[in-house]
Amino acid sequence: MNIEHGNNAATLTKHYESDIEAIIAKRYDNGADLWTTPDNRICKGAPFSTLESMLMLTELGLTSTSIMENATELILSLWREDGRFQIAPKGAIYPCHTAGVARVLCRLGYTDDDRLKKTFNHLLEIQQNDGGWRCNTYKFGRGPETVFSNPGTTLAALDAFRFTHFLNKDERLDKAVESLLSHWETRKPLGPCHYGIGTLFMKVEYPFFRYNLFFYVYVLSFYERAKNDTRFLEALNVLKSKTVDGKIIVDNPNSKLADFTFCKKGEPSGLATERYQEILNNIK
Numbered sequence: 162m163n164i165e166h167g168n169n170a171a172t173l174t175k176h177y178e179s180d181i182e183a184i185i186a187k188r189y190d191n192g193a194d195l196w197t198t199p200d201n202r203i204c205k206g207a208p209f210s211t212l213e214s215m216l217m218l219t220e221l222g223l224t225s226t227s228i229m230e231n232a233t234e235l236i237l238s239l240w241r242e243d244g245r246f247q248i249a250p251k252g253a254i255y256p257c258h259t260a261g262v263a264r265v266l267c268r269l270g271y272t273d274d275d276r277l278k279k280t281f282n283h284l285l286e287i288q289q290n291d292g293g294w295r296c297n298t299y300k301f302g303r304g305p306e307t308v309f310s311n312p313g314t315t316l317a318a319l320d321a322f323r324f325t326h327f328l329n330k331d332e333r334l335d336k337a338v339e340s341l342l343s344h345w346e347t348r349k350p351l352g353p354c355h356y357g358i359g360t361l362f363m364k365v366e367y368p369f370f371r372y373n374l375f376f377y378v379y380v381l382s383f384y385e386r387a388k389n390d391t392r393f394l395e396a397l398n399v400l401k402s403k404t405v406d407g408k409i410i411v412d413n414p415n416s417k418l419a420d421f422t423f424c425k426k427g428e429p430s431g432l433a434t435e436r437y438q439e440i441l442n443n444i445k
Contacts, residue, residue: 177221177432180421184214184221185228195232200250203236204261208415211235212248212265213370219268220368220432221423233269236262240276244283255296256287257311257354260318267324281325284318285333292336294318296353311352312344313372316380320369323383335386341377345392364413365403367424367433374400375409379436382443397440409433 191206193199196214203211215232223229239247239262245254246262263280271277289295293310315337322334350357356372369376378400381387403410408429418424423432 176422180423181218181221181223183421184209184217187214188228195228195235197235201235201239202249203239204248204258208370208417212261215265216268216370217368219265224269229269233266233271236266237271237274237276240280242279244276244279244281246280253297255314256284256294257296257314257317260284260294260314260321263321264317267321272324281322281327284322285327288333288337292333292338292340293352294337307353309351310340311354312341312356313354314352315340316372316377319384320376320380323380328383329385334384338381338384338386341381342387342390342392345396361413363399365400365409365411365433366413367409367411367430367436370415373413375433375436379440382440388444397444400437400440404437405429407434407437409437 187209188194188196190196190209191198191202193201196206196209196211197203198205204213207213208217211232215229215236218224218229236246241247241254245259247254248258248262259280263277263284266272266274266277284294287294289310291310293312293315295310296314319334319337319341322328322337327334344351344356344358348358362372362377363374365375366373367375369379374396378393378396381393381396387393403412410428411424411426411430411433414421414424414426419426424430
């Protein structure tokens with residue numbers, strides 16, 4: 162397979178090129194092109210949905226290619242005038258959907274797009290009193306924990322907001338950071354989707370698909386509100402304790418990525434280690 166590389170081609174070694182080829186080879190697996198379904202469900206087929214495939218390809222350095230551009234146009238076509246993204250043709254649109262799309266588009270360089278600006282304003286409008294973002298769905302029933310925001314959705318939103326002019330200039334984001342730092346103390350499952358901090362959370366996962374120690378520390382390292390907080394530093398120290406010779410060892414990759422070089426289980430990941438070094442640079 163011939164891969165059309167962008168400006169980052171020089172940084173993509175043959176090592177990662179095989180991973181890129183494997184991801185692109187999955188582009189029709191969900192029933193249509195660009196990793197989607199015939200009815201444009203861009204989150205279907207994890208970890209080879211449209212959004213997750215785009216996230217992985219950006220991690221691998223692929224940006225300016227016809228495939229990436231077409232997939233980006235597909236994602237943007239699902240934007241609504243109120244700033245939300247309709248990731249499936251029917252059903253409710255939750256904050257986790259919009260935040261998840263926004264963080265991928267930011268990695269693709271669309272932070273200043275007028276549509277995405279409206280998306281960020283929408284997210285700030287629906288921010289909850291506890292500082293986070295909450296999806297009104299009750300997969301686990303209604304209990305006292307469901308009145309709180311979803312930490313996973315909040316982390317995804319902060320991952321998107323770190324690309325914007327709001328970063329370290331808006332107290333509303335400081336409040337969101339505090340909600341995640343508070344979760345480090347309680348550890349309890351919170352929000353309607355029951356995001357908790359337990360054994361699975363503490364296993365190093367890469368790439369950044371879901372609420373996890375590595376993703377948590379990485380995003381918070383961009384926020385001044387977190388950098389000197391003892392709770393953040395505790396989380397950072399846990400992550401540091403899992404490194405070997407300063408390298409990130411992936412504990413818990415997605416099982417369908419078992420044969421991929423960039424996130425092989427139990428082995429050092431060069432790209433994950435670059436993200437770890439970014440954390441250390443952020444807190445200097």
